Amino acid sequence: MILSHKVQPPGLPRGTITRDRLDEQFAALLESHETIVIFAAAGSGKTVQTRMFATRFGWPLAWLTLDAGDRSPSRLMVYLAEALSGLDPEAPRTVETALAEGFPATEVAAMLAESVADASLLLVLDDCEWLVDADETLAVLGVFLDYLPPGVRTVILSREDLSGPIGRMMMQGRIARMSGEDLALNMDEARTLLAAHGQDGRDPAPLMEATKGWIAAVAFDIVPGLQSENGPDALAGFVSREILARLPEEEQDFLLRTSIPAIVTARAAVALCGEKGYRLWQSLGSRHLPATKADRALVYHPRFRQYLREQLQARLPGELPGLQSRYARLLEEIGMHEDAVETYLEAGELEKAADVAERAVAALSARADWLVLLRWLEAFGNQVVESRPVLLGALLRALYGVRRIPEAQALIGRLHQEGVLGDVAKSDPGAVAFVGYAMQWRPAEALELIRNYEGDFRAEAVRYELEAVAGREPVASPPGRDWVDSERVYSWGLLVQGRLDQLLRMLPDEDDWPPRSFFRTPHPLLALVWRGELALARELLDEVPEAIKFGAHTDLWFFHEAWLLWAEGQTEKALWAAESAVEHSRRTRFGWEPCFEVVVGVLQLTLGRVDDARMTLADAISRSAASGNRCYAEWGQTFQGLAYLRIDRPEDAARVLRTATEAMRAAGRTLMLPFAATYLAEAEARLGHAEAASAAVELAYETANAIGCLFILKNALNDVPGVLRRQIENDVGGTRWRQLVGHQPPEARKRQPAVASERVIVIDVHTHGPVLDLIVDGVPRCSRRTKVLELAAYLTLHPEGVERHRLQERLFPDADPRRGGNYFRQVVHKLRQATGVNLARTSQSHVRWADGLYVDSTDLRFERMIKEAYGLRGAERLERIESTLELVEGPYLPESELEWAEERRHELEVMIVNAAVDAAEVALSLGHLERARQAASFAINRDPFCESAYCVRMQVEGALGAPHAVLAEFQRLTKALAELGVGPTPTTRQLVSELRGI
DSSP states (O other): OOOGGGGSOOOOOTTOOOOHHHHHHHHHHHHHOSEEEEEOOTTSSHHHHHHHHHHHHTOOEEEEEOOGGGGSHHHHHHHHHHHTTTTOTTHHHHHHHHHHTTOOHHHHHHHHHHHSOSSOEEEEEEOGGGGTTOHHHHHHHHHHHHHSOTTEEEEEEESSOOOTHHHHHHHTTSEEEEEHHHHSOOHHHHHHHHHHTTOTTSOHHHHHHHHTTOHHHHHTTOOSOOTTOOSHHHHHHHHHHHHHHTSOHHHHHHHHHTTSSSEEEHHHHHHHHTTHHHHHHHHHHTSOOSEEEOSSEEEEOHHHHHHHHHHHHHHOGGGHHHHHHHHHHHHHHTTOHHHHHHHHHHHTOHHHHHHHHHHHHHHHHHTTOHHHHHHHHHHHOHHHHHTOHHHHHHHHHHHHHTTOHHHHHHHHHHHHHTTOHHHHHHHOTTHHHHHHHHTTTSHHHHHHHHHHSOOOHHHHHHHHHHHHHHOSSOOOOOOOOOOGGGHHHHHHHHHHTTOHHHHHTTSOOGGGOSOSSOOOOSHHHHHHHHHTOHHHHHHHHHHSOHHHHTSTTHHHHHHHHHHHHHHHTOHHHHHHHHHHHHHHHHHHTOOOHHHHHHHHHHHHHHTTOHHHHHHHHHHHHHHHHHHTOHHHHHHHHHHHHHHHHHTTOHHHHHHHHHHHHHHHHHHTOOTTHHHHHHHHHHHHHHTTOHHHHHHHHHHHHHHHHHHTOHHHHHHHHHHSHHHHHHHHHHSTTOOTTGGGTTOOOOOOOOOOOOOOOSSOEEEEEEOSSSOOEEEETTEEOOTTOHHHHHHHHHHHHOTTOEEHHHHHHHHOTTSOHHHHHHHHHHHHHHHHHHHOOOEEEOTTSEEEEOTTEEEEEHHHHHHHHHHHHTTOOHHHHHHHHHHHHGGGOSOSSTTOOOHHHHHHHHHHHHHHHHHHHHHHHHHHHTTOHHHHHHHHHHHHHHOTTOHHHHHHHHHHHHHTTOHHHHHHHHHHHHHHHHTTTOOOOHHHHHHHHHHHTO
16 A cells, blocks of 8 residues: 655645755756755754755656655665656556566666656655665665666755765765755844744844754744753754643643654544544644644654654553554554554564464565565564464565575475465465475475465466476476566576577567667576577676676576676686676575586586586586486586597497487477587597487487577587588588588677876776776776777767767667667666766766776877877887787777767778888888788788788888799789779889889
């Protein structure tokens, strides 16, 4: 149930005044910053000033007032979506669906922020002190702020400082900070406020001296002479006592009793104070209290309410539990079950709390609020939980949700033995799927349990995945449907069976490309890798924020990253990712180490570490076989067979590969079958079994062709090249095997020094060479992120800064302004996450590198060094040019297709070729013939039509006394220029004649 008052701007107290000074300060800060945070004591005027500012400047407004329940990340997302529903009516449904599908709150935060239109909006988060020490929720809030579009500005109001991402963003200059001192009244404002309250002639000086400008004290008309009451906290208590003491006894009693809820509605007043409650609620609503009326409810000033609670405990200690219980019953009646459970727990009524919890756990499970569930269940005690099947189901879900898997397995086993698991399944059919999740590494037991207990559709997905991984016979995939939070297990079953077409249908459609947001289910990425669509796989993987990759399924993301890096040829990085997957799984007790160890073994083999690979794979095979996970045992045997071939033990290789191949074929697990059959063909051939070898390689081809992974078949053939050679020799006149020679992946879808400070961060943008990266203080930070490199390279070319809209257009020329803005924000976020480096925005809306950075790039360094080289002569000039040319191996940003990058690439290539020709001519003049030849050849490799470079090579051959070689060089030049429809110049022809002595 949504509390509507939380997402409505609060009412304004009577006598509120406008404060031009603060309005102008707010406007200036929001012009240059994404967010303002105001950390100030209660009653400092945070809420009123923000409300007044938004009204005066006409900001469209979205408001959320937090409470204790919003310490839960998922609940915070629910209410943020509701607050934004005026701008995007689909926002609540988006969040609800994502949480129901099991996405972590960080991922939901990014989704919600990206769904917000890039339009003018002021989002206010009030009472954020509830998030102090709620590190997980603050992290989620940080992700949300990171992904908001540029048009949205945020104001965060809190009585206490917030650390974590809020503190980080303040240090980066993205968030402006204000304090109670900024909000304090000055003398003119105090005079205006007094006048608004009918006290025009009153001298504000004594009042300001007493209150130090604290607006609540002034607004509540505190008399001068507070003497020792210094500071906002002491003053808050004084104000509360003074107000309470002036009221009739029954109204004091009402205020004490109604301090239980944060929001006092008419129903709450009657529930807590009986029949007179409604009359008193109406009466106090018209009094000048530190409270406001919002949505037909009284909202007490937080410090005022705190004082009332203290007085309630002091004056009526025996009544507190009863009041809490009565209020909990009201919450229960109006459907606010979560809050009712919390209030019953405060009252110590565990049985009643458990009764209501049975109706609340479904909502908490739907948004994966496992920590709250576990706290409740621990508070109820074992005796209460064990007597309630719904709570046992919730306990099972929560234990798995926080990765306390051994405990979940022990609970499942005990409930099954005691005959209680059936009651759990009847009361909570969805819990049956969690039985399967928790027992994945004991699949035989898991399948028996799932088959014995009737669950919902999620159990069907888990059953399919377990049978696909552990069965001896093929299993059909369930009919297609929206699998919600079981999509990962369902898609894993498709993957091990090689159903790549079905997996790829989970990708965004062509009409939705490029995807508006990052792709969230990892397994189709591996289908792209198997198909050889590496650029698309990389694009999708790089779209996933670090907060997601290092969220609930970190090990799986590492696993997929490892395979992609392997396919890209980055073996060392791939091995690190695979070992990280193993380590994370081991640390969290996820249990997937044997599966992840297979890819570790593959990469160790690729690096030539055969002995290490054999040990790794033997462990993976042994543990997988012992647990009944036949699939991963087969994978391990596949590469164990390759390891045996590496050490020339074909008998052992054939033995394990026959076992793996036969098992895969029998069970319909075809993902790794092209590898296994290819390696088996090599083993059989070495043993002299020609027919068996032929049959095995035909099986490899047919399987790869059927599931569309000839790219993977080519990789397997690269491991044992003799297999392909024999097939080509035996297939005279055929083209099938010859086509695999040089087989390429399918075409992919397209898509100034800083001011000195105490510590200067050095950034080097590597725009050329075998490794394109951002090097931050000597450490590579951003390999394979083309967009981030494009952003860094462009800003380095424009140290004075670039207009935001212009920079966005240069990076995303084909995107409309809204999408381009979202994409730009993501790239800046990725730059910041990867490097810790921030960008600065000037008052003219220019974006540039932040102060405190020294930024350089390969291309700019090349230009400087070449210019210096041209100022030298002789051998010194030659050596300087040769060393400079070493910087620019490969073209500038070779993966970039942006117009400005292509222009820069062409500009640099002209300079590079000219420099190489210059070096060749200098070397020739110095008599260094081989160096002259190498420099000229370098120029021709970069520009096949460079006539002057050919002339140098002709002169080298002439100096060596080889007139026939001179003619050969001339013929090569003539052939090259013919492609352009031109021929050599008369000067070159004359040179040839002279060198040949004609």
